[in-house]
Amino acid sequence: MNAFPFGNRMISDQLIRAENRPSGFDYLRLFLSIGVLLTHSIDICYGWHASLVIWLWRGPLHPMFYFIVPSFFALSGFLVAGSLERNTIPAFLTLRFIRIFPALCVEVLISALFLGTLLTSLSLRDYFSHPEFWRYLGNIVGWVHFDLPGVFENRSPPNRVNGSLWTVPFELDCYIAIAALGIAGLAKRPILFTSAAIVAMLALSAKGAFTSFFILGGNHPGGVLILSFLFGAAIYLVRKTLPFSLPLFVLSFTLSLVFFYFAATFYLATPFVAYSTAYIGLLNPRRMLLVRGADYSYGIYLYGYPFQQAAFQLLPGGTFWLLNIVYAVLSSGAAAYLSWTFVEKRVLERRAAALLRVAKSMEWLRLFFTACANALGRGIR
Template sequence: MTASTLFARLRGRPLAAWIESGRDNMTLTRLLAAVAVLFGHSYALAGLGMAEHDPVRRLLGQTYSHFIGVMMFFTISGLLITLAWQRRPQLAYFLRSRALRILPALLACVAVCALLLGAVFTSLPIADYFSAPATWRYITGNASLIDLQWRLPGVFAANPTTDYVNGSLWTLPVEAGLYLAVAVVGAAGLLTRRTWLATAAVVLLAGGWLYRPLTGPEPVGIETALIAFFAFGALCCINRHWLPLSGALLLAIIAAAWIAYGTPLYQPLLALAIAYGTLWLVYVPRLPQWRLGDLSYGTYLWGFPVQQVLIATTDLREPLLIFAACLLPTLALAGLSWHAIERTALRLKQPARNAAA
């Protein structure tokens, strides 16, 4: 094999060609990411120290299944949100679309958790539960993404993890903040001009957020890592016309990470393998098409409360059994969320035209 042939195989087709082909595995990949979160939380919620038995943690040594799931989400989000702005750079439409994608399903989830699930599982008298300010702060704080609330009074008090009704919500303010960042950069005209200018804008913006955690004494936090994954997806979108996407290049990145295991290079190479591998999974393999709706967000929202309910009402403490038991009810709730709330809300992205216009 000549050097030019090897380089051509490594390079593959540019990302833009895959995007423009009209065929992808986006819905299925997002669902797989949500299921990875569900799988990882099965270990985290099973009891003290059980998270360390997560197979991904034991294999890779640096992360957990649920963190890989959210890393995948943020990589895809960086790509799609940047692409959405470039295709329709209208601030009001962009912000309305993003709000309609996140907020209606979130409000439904936190309201049901507070008003129905909490009322059933609280250890307090029902009158005390509904008179407690924390019950109502759970709805308002979480639905607004401004003041996240983890506890409901007396709910899941006997579970191994008592501090969280829905621990998955922590990523949503980070996601919403990055949407706003794209809106600011886009409204300034930096995402629709020359590729180098858009790249510089994203690098500088992400670098400003990342600089202090990366240079401080504390290790890089997961929130900081998610900003980096979102920025990676955005940069791939901006440079999609020349950026190569191929299985051979993915294997080369994985091999480099494996060789670097135990060195300071391992963590960034592992992160690159996860982010690049996510885009490869979205576009390159010809996977079966998922036709039951986009259940990823609903699975992400409902998985944690469903697992807490199962742990509270059964003797399940084995993570794999918790995962197996929660999968179908979570997907059922996700399907209800998609068909009854999310899809309906997305139809409101484009306001009806004035009939007299």
């Protein structure tokens, strides 16, 4: 008889079996990024107030669509927790920076300098001098603006270039939150870390039950994303005591859909989203060429929305959601390949040098503050 009701194999056992590189996470990232394109294609082609879009976000299948972005965050939390465990806080933040910033910077510049200049109805002089153009560049540092002047101006909403960027500030919040928890020592206390996430979930759920805190109509509350991230990290931290179990996955996935069905229980879905995501990611099917040594999901996510908008405006059949998503998968997939090959991969190849510089800088700071403290001590005496 099993010591655990859901089996004896732990998540840590499954990680060891996959040599800490399970392919399920690679496939899941691609699946989720294409799922984002699917939801955006319907919004872009028919507008927020169309009956199909209302059905998508409020009909009987809406929990499936609400699952997608929190699952992305839970996946990130699980993988990032391993990085936090292996590295110092400065090294951890450096690794997050070089993974996120370069590709985001290039995408924002391409949208503003290439796509915008080709499609704007304004003169180039008016375009480059317009405040919206300069605000759009703020996306590079997480100051999110979706619009460029004169671009897609007949769409609803007008001038919307990249709606996918709405998640960027929450992703930054996640890294800040987990770094703060790491500084507080909670990353080395898995039970305490998980308890803190549960308390935050219950507090936000209580608040949501008595206020109109939840946002419906296609957007997740930011707290749902952050909690999904934290529970993903928590599952990694308790991996030695948490079963890797198909029945537990089925139960978690079912509960996540049930809780996403009702606005008042959104936050309660987050630990179950995280477990469902971790279970799928820990599966280890044979890698196809598409996921062998590369991660195209980030590029697909970044480039999908602007390319879908362009396909709607420029390409035959681009106003039909199914063709729109085909165009988006092909174009953003090509952009993701170029982004990975010439930007992301090349930056990641230099991460060892970046970490060495950070370590040296932290040592200099330590010596500087030690010298200041010693000087201050002598002054007091």
